[in-house]
Amino acid sequence: MAGKNGKENTRERIINSAKKLFAEQGYQKTTIVDISRQANLSEAALYEYFQGKEDLLLTIPDLWVSELLKDIDEQLFGIKGAANKLRKYLWWYLRRIEQAPLDAKIVYLFLKTNANFMTTEVYSNVKKLYSHLLEIFEEGRNAGELKPDLDPRLARDIFVGTMDHIITRWLLKDMSYSIFENLDRLFELMIGAFAARPSRESPPPEAPGAVSMAGTVEMHPAGASS
Amino acid sequence: MAGKNGKENTRERIINSAKKLFAEQGYQKTTIVDISRQANLSEAALYEYFQGKEDLLLTIPDLWVSELLKDIDEQLFGIKGAANKLRKYLWWYLRRIEQAPLDAKIVYLFLKTNANFMTTEVYSNVKKLYSHLLEIFEEGRNAGELKPDLDPRLARDIFVGTMDHIITRWLLKDMSYSIFENLDRLFELMIGAFAARPSRESPPPEAPGAVSMAGTVEMHPAGASS
DNA sequence: TAGGTAACCTAATGTTATTAGGTAAAATCA
């Protein structure tokens, strides 16, 4: 037990060291020596835990993304109305990004350059994460809250594209401002493309029977930790 | 003259070889030997033309992006109405991407991972390219074609985000389908967020005095070359 | 035709990733 525990501990130490260094200096400029030093280990020992540098890169965000996937259902539970769900989705996701910028940086900046990305566990999990949006758009359309002829896939492309854009910019600018800046207005603007009744200045006059912004968060935390 | 010509020719050969190999195998897996072999050159000779592998990566899309920048004004010239201009912008840009997928791949997939990206000529040119959108949104708002309270920056975030999203997907899926697929419907959906009058099923009832889709292209070419 | 120089080469050198081949201590077992 102590042995396995120690082994798990070392594995985590390696992952955390690599995560930190990759996010700080980039994948290319981080060497195996750097990582193993940071983890108080010899280079050779590292190879007992990972097949190599690339394997390490691909493994790091695995845990993070699969935790996101576990959490999302919980987060949307009990929220009524497509707009409210979309709002919660956006706020929740950006919050998670803010809380784990190192993982986010690896997924958003480094992973896509990898030839094997498409065959990765992470990729398929991110796809699953985004597929929730399809259901929300479809439900909203069927309930009459969104446009009757709305194509869920196109709506998702706009939503995800916009979301990824602001995330990528935030990461490239080294998290130097709040990722929630202007998010309210951005969301209202975007939702205008999907809503059955055009949401003009003010938010839509409440979807029939919807709980008013139930469960949606409204805060703009300053610092990004971890 | 013949000397300079030969030198220019070699430089181009190197760039084209690198472009091809980077796009095919990724930056990391492409070696200097690979590139110089492809260009019929020794490794040492390559260093007469470029400072190293990274310099090569950063130089490749320079020409392409600055050509885009030169072209955009020309393309938008004579088109009236914000929606028409946005449409033209989108179709034009995707066409250029389709025509130069190797350059696009390097800009979209590899460059962002580079720590020096933000200080690059390419980055500042891409920013300029996107800044045209701000003007279009502002004009459209002032002309009453777009929402009177539209924030051009937020609109740009949605537009660019969506655009980048479909481009990135197309590149990651190895250009295996037409990048123009469903673009009409996507555009109509997105413009609904910006338009003063909600564009529902049919396109907006023509901005006052606008030339009907003047100068906008309407084709879905199949293959991607070069 | 001598001397320079442009464009390229072969053969180092240096930096990293990755492997070989141990060792010491803990865990397992007779």
Next chain:
DNA sequence: TGATTTTACCTAATAACATTAGGTTACCTA
């Protein structure tokens, strides 16, 4: 308990690259 296997490491190669040193060849110019 003592022998033996296994775990979790290590030091010291090896090998794959990027990058540099130090030419060579052929053309160009005076």
